[in-house]
Amino acid sequence: GAGVSQSPSNKVTEKGKDVELRCDPISGHTALYWYRQRLGQGLEFLIYFQGNSAPDKSGLPSDRFSAERTGESVSTLTIQRTQQEDSAVYLCASAPSWGLKNIQYFGAGTRLSVL
């Protein structure tokens, strides 16, 4: 497909379990971003990648959150020992490059529900 793809689209998990969310950016896009949207809130920036590296991880909510990117392509966001407050829609976006005023293209998101 031509757009940003995220999987799964929905994930229900039990408190304390680990989850892994996947993002396939638009081919050739070097910049990749993760956001979180809680119910009734705006999008909250979590982390971005320039190629395969993430220069600034300070936006991640806690040390239970981690993200990686390989081959300047697929990225995974991992949440360990999930808590109910982690319930949100997790959105991934990609852009052609970084350091410029590039438009970010979003996927449809993964809706995470922690019971």
Next chain:
Amino acid sequence: DQQVKQNSPSLSVQEGRISILNCDYTNSMFDYFLWYKKYPAEGPTFLISISSIKDKNEDGRFTVFLNKSAKHLSLHIVPSQPGDSAVYFCAASEAGGGADGLTFGKGTHLIIQP
């Protein structure tokens, strides 16, 4: 603290009329502003943007106005159409552009009444 504020959670406008969505920001380092549109169960899609060196940018039915001294921007949709019903997010970035994440407002749900 919220750096980008959309104070109207929802707005109802009659089809054919003008829709005006407002956005205020507090960070004077923001120099690029974007509007995104979001339908249910879909990701946000880019609508229109404006650089801080401009005060107006127009694209078809959509116009964004920027008032830097007031730290305020607005999106005008004329004429409003039923397909415009969606949640609209205002977003901003600091000098340096897309390297950092965008800062989003909470969104305004626009409802176009037939």
